[in-house]
Amino acid sequence: MVTRPLGAQISHMLKARGVDTVFGIPGVHNVELYRGIEEAGITHVLARHEQGAGFMADGYARATGKAGVAYVITGPGLCNIMTPMGQAYSDSVPVLVVSSCLERKDRAIGRGRLHEMRDQEAAAATVCDWSVTAPDAAAAYRLIDKAFAEFASARKRPKHIQVPIDVLGARAVAAPPVPARPRRPVPHATDVARAAAMLMAAKRPIFVFGGGAVEGYLSARRVVKASGAAVFTTYAGRGIIGPDCPFHFGANLSRPDSAAFMAEADLVLCIGTELSEVDLWRDHLGQSCPMIRVDIDPHALADDHPAALPVAGDAAAFLDLLDTALEGHVPATTWTHDHISSARARFHAATDAERPGIVPICVAMMQALPKETMFFSDMTQIAYVAKEVCDMDRPAHWHHPYGFGTLGYALPAAIGGKVGVEAAPVVAIIGDYGFHYTMQELGVAVELGLSIPIILWDNGKLKEIEDCMVRAQIAPNAVIARNPDFCKLAEAFGARSAAPKSLAEFQEALRAALKADGPTLIHITPGITA
Incomplete structure (x- = not known):
C-alpha cells in the first residue's frame, strides 16, 4: 500500500x-x-x-x-x-x-x-x-x-x-474515500403549517431576513409577495429582497425609528438571524405581537428574543415549504408603499445627517459598478453609510466584518473573494486606519494580478471613535495617526493608484480599475467634490 x-x-x-x-x-x-x-x-x-x-x-x-x-x-x-x-x-x-x-x-x-x-x-x-x-x-x-x-x-x-x-x-x-455528507435539518411540517396559518391571518406582518436565509432568497421573495408583508433585512441579509419590493424598509433595522414600525405589526417573522447587538443596536426589536423565529442554530431560539413559534431547521427549506403553503393566498395587507417609502427616505436622511458628505460618494460608486459586483468592506464610516443606503438586488454580494468587528478585514478578504470568483468584479472598501492593519497584503494582490479596486476612505483619523468620544463628552485623543502617501505606497508595491478629486473622476477610476491587470488603490477624502 x-x-x-x-x-x-x-x-x-x-x-x-x-x-x-x-x-x-x-x-x-x-x-x-x-x-x-x-x-x-x-x-x-x-x-x-x-x-x-x-x-x-x-x-x-x-x-x-x-x-x-x-x-x-x-x-x-x-x-x-x-x-x-x-x-x-x-x-x-x-x-x-x-x-x-x-x-x-x-x-x-x-x-x-x-x-x-x-x-x-x-x-x-x-x-x-x-x-x-x-x-x-x-x-x-x-x-x-x-x-x-x-x-x-x-x-x-x-x-x-x-x-x-x-x-x-x-x-x-491515504485518507478514506469521501463519505456521504448529512443534509441540513428540515423544519417540521406542523411548524410550517402553523406559521403559514399565522401569516395568512395577519394584516400587517413584517419579515426580518438575516444572513442565514440567503440561500432561500427566491422563495423569500415569493413569500413576501404572496403575504403582502413588509420587510427589513439585517446587513448580512441585504439583497435577499430586491429593491423593487414595494414594502421593503431596507437594511435599516438598526435605525431607532424602526422599532415604531415593529410596534405596528401584528406578526413578526425573523428568518435566519440571531437579532444580535449589531443587527439592532437596541435591546428589543420593538414588537408587541407574536413572533416566529426560524434558525438552524437552537441557541438562537433560546436567547433574549423569545418566539411564540420557534422553528428549528434550515431557513431556506422553511421558506421553500412556506412558499408552497401560501400558494393561492390573496394577501389582505394594510401596509402601503407610500408609508414605507417615506420611512426609508427619513432613514436615509438620518444616515446622511449623522455622517455628512458620504451618501453622494456611495451613490456614485453604485452607478459606476456592474450589478454583479461583490463588495468587501471594513470598519469605516463610508461602509457604515453604504450598508444602509446602497440597495443590493442579489444576496451574498456585500461582505462585512459584522459581529467581531475587526479592522483590516476588507483588503485580504477581497483578495480571497477574487481568487474564488475569478473574473467577476470584486471591490474592497477600507478606511485609512484600518488599511494599516493589513496593507501588506496588497503585495499578494499584485503578485496574483488581481484587478481589485481598493477604495481607501481617508479622513485622516479614527473619525468614528472621535465622534464617539465627543458624544461621551470626552476630549478626543489618540484618534489621529500619521498616514503615509497612500498612492506612493501602492505604487511601491507595484499597484496602480488614483486620487480622484470629483465624483466623475471617482467613477472613471473605478471603471478603469476593473479593467486593470492588477489592483488599483483609489484614494478619496472628504474633500471630494460633486
Whole structure:
C-alpha cells in the first residue's frame, strides 16, 4: 500500500473533498503540509501575515459558498489567525484552519521549545466552533471529515485542527474515500403549517431576513409577495429582497425609528438571524405581537428574543415549504408603499445627517459598478453609510466584518473573494486606519494580478471613535495617526493608484480599475467634490 507523510496526505484528502485553494504561510513546523500541495493539484496563496491568510480564507468562503482553508504554524502563526477565526465565528463562515503543534513528547511539558504555547488547542477554541488535536493520521482524517460534515449540515463556523510536528512527518496511508455528507435539518411540517396559518391571518406582518436565509432568497421573495408583508433585512441579509419590493424598509433595522414600525405589526417573522447587538443596536426589536423565529442554530431560539413559534431547521427549506403553503393566498395587507417609502427616505436622511458628505460618494460608486459586483468592506464610516443606503438586488454580494468587528478585514478578504470568483468584479472598501492593519497584503494582490479596486476612505483619523468620544463628552485623543502617501505606497508595491478629486473622476477610476491587470488603490477624502 502506497504511503506518504501525513502532511502530504492531508492536501490530497482536501483536494478529494473539493478544496482547490489553500491560504497560508509555511514555516519550519508546518513544512510537511506543503510537501503534497502541488502534487494534489491545490493552489496555494502566500499571505504576508497569518491574519491576512485567515481573512483571505474567509473572503473565499463567503464569495464561493465553499470552505476556506488555511495552513499556519505552531504558536505565533495560530495566534495571528485567531482574529479572522473570531470574525468567521461571529459571521457564520466555514473556515478550516490546519496548524502544526509541538511534538507529542513535548506538549504541556514546558521545555522552552520554538513556538511553544501553554495550551494552543484551548487558545484557539475561544474563537472557533471547536479546536482539536489529531494524535495520529486516522484522527486527522476523521476530524477533517467531521468539519466538512458540519459545514454541510449545521451553522457554518470555523474549525481548528492541529497536528503534532512528528505526526505530520510520519508516513501514513491515504485518507478514506469521501463519505456521504448529512443534509441540513428540515423544519417540521406542523411548524410550517402553523406559521403559514399565522401569516395568512395577519394584516400587517413584517419579515426580518438575516444572513442565514440567503440561500432561500427566491422563495423569500415569493413569500413576501404572496403575504403582502413588509420587510427589513439585517446587513448580512441585504439583497435577499430586491429593491423593487414595494414594502421593503431596507437594511435599516438598526435605525431607532424602526422599532415604531415593529410596534405596528401584528406578526413578526425573523428568518435566519440571531437579532444580535449589531443587527439592532437596541435591546428589543420593538414588537408587541407574536413572533416566529426560524434558525438552524437552537441557541438562537433560546436567547433574549423569545418566539411564540420557534422553528428549528434550515431557513431556506422553511421558506421553500412556506412558499408552497401560501400558494393561492390573496394577501389582505394594510401596509402601503407610500408609508414605507417615506420611512426609508427619513432613514436615509438620518444616515446622511449623522455622517455628512458620504451618501453622494456611495451613490456614485453604485452607478459606476456592474450589478454583479461583490463588495468587501471594513470598519469605516463610508461602509457604515453604504450598508444602509446602497440597495443590493442579489444576496451574498456585500461582505462585512459584522459581529467581531475587526479592522483590516476588507483588503485580504477581497483578495480571497477574487481568487474564488475569478473574473467577476470584486471591490474592497477600507478606511485609512484600518488599511494599516493589513496593507501588506496588497503585495499578494499584485503578485496574483488581481484587478481589485481598493477604495481607501481617508479622513485622516479614527473619525468614528472621535465622534464617539465627543458624544461621551470626552476630549478626543489618540484618534489621529500619521498616514503615509497612500498612492506612493501602492505604487511601491507595484499597484496602480488614483486620487480622484470629483465624483466623475471617482467613477472613471473605478471603471478603469476593473479593467486593470492588477489592483488599483483609489484614494478619496472628504474633500471630494460633486
